[in-house]
Amino acid sequence: MNKNKAKGAIRPKQAREGFFGKFGYFWARALTNFKQNLFVSMVTVATITLALLLTSLFLLVYVNLQGMAEGWSEKVQITAYFDKEPTPLAAAALRTRVEAIPGTKKVRYVSQEEAVQRFRKRLKGQESLLEGITADVLPSSFEITLDRDHRDGAELDRYVKALKKVAGIGEVQYGEEWVKRFNTFMNFVRIVGAVLGTFLALAVLFIVSNTIKLTVYARKEELEVLGLVGATRFFMKAPFLIEGVLQGALGAVLSLALLTGCYYLFLNNAGNFLSVNPAAYGILFLPPAYLAAIFGGGVFLGFFGSLASLRRFITI
């Protein structure tokens, strides 16, 4: 017996069946269900709100650590001394060759005079030590800043090797030890971030999905009755899914509102207080892409949490 005949033999399909015909009904049903089960709905929204707030606070910390790292890595600077003092023309030619090395961001020429001035500044109060020292004692140099991608590990080593090959460049200094320690620290931060982030994501998924499961469980009678009066699987699921999406979206909006509140009340100026960020722009707020992702995460949790829970209770 084919499918159409089977359906037709029992009862014809109604004109308003199908997604668009019933969308208005599903939407209204979802809103009514939300109101009729207000307490349970609010518990779900609150759970999603807290879960996403935790996640966004975590992201806020992570984003700021990355910003801080970015700021610190700006300090990775290479000082290249010349074999012998170059003429201005030779220095210009050398600069062009150094700039041609991939990864070079900025090359700054530090003349002998400037070097001595810096040295004096550093020894302020003990000028007597510098008596009789002229500019010739200190060599002139290039201070080179690198692109973001060339600031760590192997890339930096490769750059330094390439630099040393340039004829006219003698000694090259770049705080090797500092870079190594910094990279180790950043790797540690990344690993800890990934581990904590994974645990957090799992905890959020577990808590939210179980809360939604409980809310669906609380209404299993409704699903049972709908099944008995001949509702299709789609008809049963649609209002629950819309409700899930609404709860997820509401939870996300609330969590972002709370996050914004926390940020402006407590965190905005904390950077200055802590003075950990070398760029001194205080603690950054999450970029728009992250905010959109958190909102999307809320909707995702609501929708798939409901979908997964419904599977358990809809048997047809």
Next chain:
Amino acid sequence: MIQLHHVHLSYPGESTALSDVSLRISKGDFVFLTGPSGAGKSTLLKLLYADLKPTRGQVLIDGQNLAMLSKSQIPYLRRSIGVVFQDYKLLPTRTVLENVAITLEVLGWGKREIGQKVYQVLKRMGIADKVNAYPPRLSGGEQQRVALARALVNDPKILIADEPTGNLDDANKEEILSIFKEANVRGTTVVVATHDRRVIENSHRRVIRLEKGHVVEVVDEQK
């Protein structure tokens, strides 16, 4: 209308619930299914609205073999069958109107038509004044009438009731039974599972007696 051919059903890990049950219920019949607890009455009813599938044998409703139905076709079968339970299965957070309306909403009826039809059927049941009440505030008899209204509002071909009078006093039993009879007069085939002897004796209808999953006796009181 309803045919069972050598139906066997056993729940996994348990003893047999139905064994070699064959029966035929014609269109417009009013049949009582009786027997002690555990005789298989509820199981047999569940087979009729495809809540269970037989382990062996065949169940035919209106000429359609239920074994051939896919899961997605079951809702369309159920739209022609009204089901009533002893515990009513009403939704406590929805009004009487909303509880009864579910049946028509599933069919895609408009709000206005639903309102009219639900009011008509509640009037027939004698509870039109309770249209906006919530089930927990109603008496047992009233709740059973709401459940009946939900089952009958779309004029189903078959009405199935599992112990519908179990929780009711005698006056309410009578009234509920008269609603069954009225539905039957309108052309609905009625199958009622009950172990209430008085209900059966006063009705003078066909009685199918089950014991330990077997049909042991069929009494046709009308003849």
